[in-house]
Amino acid sequence: xxxxxxxxxxxxxxxIATERGKRPTDFxxxxxxxxxxxxxxxxxxxxxxxxEIFAIRNPHTHAxxxxxxxxxxxxxxxxxxxxxxxEKMGVGIYDRMNGIGAHEVIxxxxxxxxxxEMHSIESLAKVxxxxxxRIKDLENDLRLKYVLIFKNEGSSAGASLTHPHSQLIATxxxxxxxxxxxxxAQQYFEYKDRCVFCDILVEEQRAKLRTVYENEHFLxxxxxxxxxxxxxxxxxxxHDPDFHTLSSNEILGFxxxxxxxxAKLAKALNKPQYNFVLHTGPIRWKRRGYxxxxxxxxxxxxxxxxxxxxxxxxxxxxxxxxNPTIPEEASKFLQExxx
Amino acid sequence: xxxxxxxxxxxxxxxIATERGKRPTDFxxxxxxxxxxxxxxxxxxxxxxxxEIFAIRNPHTHAxxxxxxxxxxxxxxxxxxxxxxxEKMGVGIYDRMNGIGAHEVIxxxxxxxxxxEMHSIESLAKVxxxxxxRIKDLENDLRLKYVLIFKNEGSSAGASLTHPHSQLIATxxxxxxxxxxxxxAQQYFEYKDRCVFCDILVEEQRAKLRTVYENEHFLxxxxxxxxxxxxxxxxxxxHDPDFHTLSSNEILGFxxxxxxxxAKLAKALNKPQYNFVLHTGPIRWKRRGYxxxxxxxxxxxxxxxxxxxxxxxxxxxxxxxxNPTIPEEASKFLQExxx
Numbered sequence: 001x002x003x004x005x006x007x008x009x010x011x012x013x014x015x016i017a018t019e020r021g022k023r024p025t026d027f028x029x030x031x032x033x034x035x036x037x038x039x040x041x042x043x044x045x046x047x048x049x050x051x052e053i054f055a056i057r058n059p060h061t062h063a064x065x066x067x068x069x070x071x072x073x074x075x076x077x078x079x080x081x082x083x084x085x086x087e088k089m090g091v092g093i094y095d096r097m098n099g100i101g102a103h104e105v106i107x108x109x110x111x112x113x114x115x116x117e118m119h120s121i122e123s124l125a126k127v128x129x130x131x132x133x134r135i136k137d138l139e140n141d142l143r144l145k146y147v148l149i150f151k152n153e154g155s156s157a158g159a160s161l162t163h164p165h166s167q168l169i170a171t172x173x174x175x176x177x178x179x180x181x182x183x184x185a186q187q188y189f190e191y192k193d194r195c196v197f198c199d200i201l202v203e204e205q206r207a208k209l210r211t212v213y214e215n216e217h218f219l220x221x222x223x224x225x226x227x228x229x230x231x232x233x234x235x236x237x238x239h240d241p242d243f244h245t246l247s248s249n250e251i252l253g254f255x256x257x258x259x260x261x262x263a264k265l266a267k268a269l270n271k272p273q274y275n276f277v278l279h280t281g282p283i284r285w286k287r288r289g290y291x292x293x294x295x296x297x298x299x300x301x302x303x304x305x306x307x308x309x310x311x312x313x314x315x316x317x318x319x320x321x322x323n324p325t326i327p328e329e330a331s332k333f334l335q336e337x338x339x
Numbered sequence: 340x341x342x343x344x345x346x347x348x349x350x351x352x353x354x355i356a357t358e359r360g361k362r363p364t365d366f367x368x369x370x371x372x373x374x375x376x377x378x379x380x381x382x383x384x385x386x387x388x389x390x391e392i393f394a395i396r397n398p399h400t401h402a403x404x405x406x407x408x409x410x411x412x413x414x415x416x417x418x419x420x421x422x423x424x425x426e427k428m429g430v431g432i433y434d435r436m437n438g439i440g441a442h443e444v445i446x447x448x449x450x451x452x453x454x455x456e457m458h459s460i461e462s463l464a465k466v467x468x469x470x471x472x473r474i475k476d477l478e479n480d481l482r483l484k485y486v487l488i489f490k491n492e493g494s495s496a497g498a499s500l501t502h503p504h505s506q507l508i509a510t511x512x513x514x515x516x517x518x519x520x521x522x523x524a525q526q527y528f529e530y531k532d533r534c535v536f537c538d539i540l541v542e543e544q545r546a547k548l549r550t551v552y553e554n555e556h557f558l559x560x561x562x563x564x565x566x567x568x569x570x571x572x573x574x575x576x577x578h579d580p581d582f583h584t585l586s587s588n589e590i591l592g593f594x595x596x597x598x599x600x601x602a603k604l605a606k607a608l609n610k611p612q613y614n615f616v617l618h619t620g621p622i623r624w625k626r627r628g629y630x631x632x633x634x635x636x637x638x639x640x641x642x643x644x645x646x647x648x649x650x651x652x653x654x655x656x657x658x659x660x661x662n663p664t665i666p667e668e669a670s671k672f673l674q675e676x677x678x
Contacts (some may be wrong), residue, residue: 005564008527009535010519014564016662079653079661093542094563150656158651169653175657180349188347196348203432224433225344225353245371277656305655312497314418314508316644317489317616319515322418 002080002099004173013173015099017079036112038297040076041163043110046319047074049073053104056126069123070130071107072168078103079169086143086172094335100143106130112163115271116151117136117262119221125255127166131278132251135244138170139283145174146282154273157307174282181279182298189297198239210331213260217253222327222334229309229325230269230334232261233254234302241281241298258302263339341419341438343512352512354417354438358492375451379415380502381447382538388412392443393472395465408467410446411507417442418508425482425511439482441509445469454610455490456678464587464594466505470617472560473591474583477509478622484513485621493612493673496646513621520618521637528636536638537578549670552599556592559600561666561673568648568664569599569608569673573641580620599642599678604645607676614645 002017040048046064054072061067075081080101088097108116108127116124135147151166152158174182188196204210204221212220212232220234234257236250246254265272280300284292315321341356379387385403393411400406413421419440420532424651427436445468447455474486490505491497513521527535543549543560551559551571559573573596585593604611619639623631654660 007562007564008523008539010516010523012566013659014566015659016565016665017661017663018665029471034586076605091563092546093538124462146657148653148657150651150653152651156649158649158653167653169657171657171659175656175661177349177656178658180658184349199432200347207431219563223346224430225346225351226355227351227353261572275651275655277653279656297383303656310495310497312489314487314489314497314506314616316614317514317516317518317618317642318485318487318508318510318518320352320508320510320512322352324356326355326357 001084002078004097004099006095008094012176015079017077017099030206036162039112039161039163041105041107041161041165042112042169043068046071049105049107050076054130054137055083056130061130066110067111070109070126072130072134073105073107075103075105075167080171082141090269097172097188100172101167101299102138102144102147103139104134104168106134106166108164108166114173115164115262115266117259117266119255119258119259121252121255122261125251126257128246128251128254130167131166131168132244132246134168135280138168141170143172144170144180144283146171147280147282148175148178149278151274151276153275154307157273157275159273178279178282182282185297185299186293189293195239195299196295197235197301201235201237209328212264212331212334213257215253215256217250218257220257226323226325226327226330227321228305229323230265230272230306231323231327232265232334234261234304236249236300239299241294241300243278243280243300260339261304261334264334264337265304267339268334268337269306269308272306272308274304274306276302278302340423341417343436343438347433351515352577354418356370356416356614358427375501377413378451378502380444380446380500380504382407385410388444388446389415393469393476395469395496401485405449407449409448409465411469411473412446414442414444414506416557419510421480423489427434436511439511441477441480441483441486441507443507443596445473445488445505445507447503447505454503454605455492455608456599456605458594458598459592460594460598463598467590467597470505470507471583471585473507474619477507478583479507482511483509483622484516485510487514487517488617488619490613490615492614493646496612496614498612511678517618517621521621521633524636524638525632528632531641534636534638536574536640540574540576549669551603551670551673552596554592554595554612556589557596559596561670562649563666565662565664565666565669566660567644567646568660568662569604569611569645569669570666571643571673573597573600573605573643575639580639580640581634582617582619582639600643600673602678603673603676604643607673608645611645611647613645615641 004013043066050073052073055068056070057068078097082102086100138147147170148166150170210221223233281298341351345352382405389412389495394407394408396407419438421441425439477486486509488507524535549560564570620637
């Protein structure tokens with residue numbers, strides 16, 4: 001059973017994933033398997049993954065066989081496990097709890113080389129439909145507080161398999177970074193009686209200095225205080241704390257903005273490695289009959305972070321980021337990349 | 340002039356280092372200069388760096404010539420600049436300020452290949468003496484709030500030159516990560532009337548499960564909630580918020596604990612790349628005649644973070660870390676490494 005441990009100074013929870021099998025000596029060499037040979041995510045290799053949790057597939061086909069478009073399976077080396085009791089305890093002066101949660105892989109395509117930006121709008125919309133279905137399902141687990149979906153593209157972005165996939169980790173604790181956004185957004189709302197994300201949307205549409213791409217439902221832009229060169233935020237125009245309330249039409253719009261934005265990034269910077277994270281509202285009691293302010297003050301979004309610079313001691317030690325690229329220049333460069 | 344920009348959601352400040360010359364196209368290839376040929380930090384190449392700010396050198400030698408043991412120079416490509424006015428302004432709904440601060444390089448040795456753990460105790464103590472002198476000096480600048488010293492060892496840890504050096508960045512804002520520690524330590528003190536770091540020290544000495552090395556003045560150990568495999572904290576036994584109040588005798592003890600701890604790391608993991616950061620108390624008004632609680636509740640320390648795993652989307656998006664190595668196993672492995 002993995003365990004969660006709490007840092008007694010800053011209150012940060014860490015997952016000690018004891019079952020991932022990294023013994024001290026394992027770090028001496030670390031090689032990624034980037035070949036198509038033996039890829040467990042390709043069509044025809046369904047038996048190499050744990051049993052599928054969800055799939056969008058030809059109705060005449062069976063689970064765990066060919067004939068699918070998107071497939072969701074449990075991670076074979078999960079950081080958190082869905083089975084077990086939510087035990088919390090003290091250890092000396094420290095705090096720990098069992099590593100309850102979920103760790104799933106969303107296989108975006110049966111084709112080994114079809115990057116996210118190479119999908120059609122309709123086909124990519126099915127990937128995001130899978131996100132939505134999984135978030136909605138996991139919300140019913142009373143032990144969970146948050147569902148985080150993210151993507152690691154490329155080995156320096158942390159991917160250990162090249163076949164296009166996203167990941168989902170559901171946690172029994174609201175993650176620190178999300179909590180910071182929730183607190184910040186709430187403070188802003190208390191002060192201004194407006195959503196900070198809605199204000200950013202208006203400001204970006206007015207200034208037109210950092211836009212990457214815009215369609216009917218979404219805006220993508222380089223944030224004013226970007227931590228990384230070419231960092232991009234994708235913001236829905238309709239205020240909503242939760243990703244999974246998207247209409248089918250909005251999902252097509254989301255598919256469009258993601259496709260174009262990622263294609264521009266690939267074109268402008270020659271297919272950089274990147275991470276993206278989906279920040280949606282936390283699982284909350286409101287949906288179980290209690291009231292919170294989150295519906296008014298929080299606004300779901302995606303953060304895309306190309307891995308172009310190295311994060312070093314200063315960033316780790318300070319939480320301060322040094323970004324050598326002016327966001328206004330980055331967005332201009334991306335705007336001009338024709339796709 | 341570099342600028343500081345504030346994220347309107349979480350309040351994180353970012354340095355946009357416009358003068359570091361990273362144009363969009365510069366990211367297409369990025370190679371480090373790791374050779375001894377033309378190294379600007381070697382003895383005899385003093386003319387290749389900006390003029391020295393401080394040096395420990397043979398009294399019969401002149402500044403910016405050979406004959407030194409430790410040498411501090413301004414960073415040639417500074418993230419922040421010491422010259423200029425502390426101008427703060429709004430830009431649309433956003434906040435920015437001029438990038439005032441200091442960015443210095445502490446060249447630890449005239450010898451290109453002398454890693455930190457290869458120094459004698461006395462010789463390494465001179466490096467830490469340079470840290471102390473620079474912190475004390477920068478505290479007199481009323482525009483500054485914090486002095487962060489850190490080290491990037493190896494190119495994946497962010498070092499662009501191999502010659503052993505540490506860096507110092509002084510900022511006009513208390514960095515977010517430090518503020519989190521200050522707030523956490525203060526809350527703990529309010530609740531328990533004890534310093535959380537002192538309590539950790541007692542707990543680690545009692546449990547003896549995570550110790551790496553101990554001497555009269557210092558303890559190094561793998562933290563209970565380590566974010567990274569083989570993460571190590573070095574904690575002084577005497578409670579003090581500030582590094583620069585160390586006595587000469589204590590500096591020798593610090594030199595010993597750092598040497599042995601880094602040597603164990605090098606031995607056990609075959610010279611891994613790493614970062615370390617020195618977290619000392621912020622520059623504060625108390626020293627200028629005002630009172631704060633920091634003297635009671637904060638405790639300086641060093642965090643050593645080997646770069647063994649890749650930080651990916653999940654970590655960036657959540658602030659949650661997945662650590663595949665149990666701290667109790669890591670410390671055992673380090674204890675057993677004979678140096």
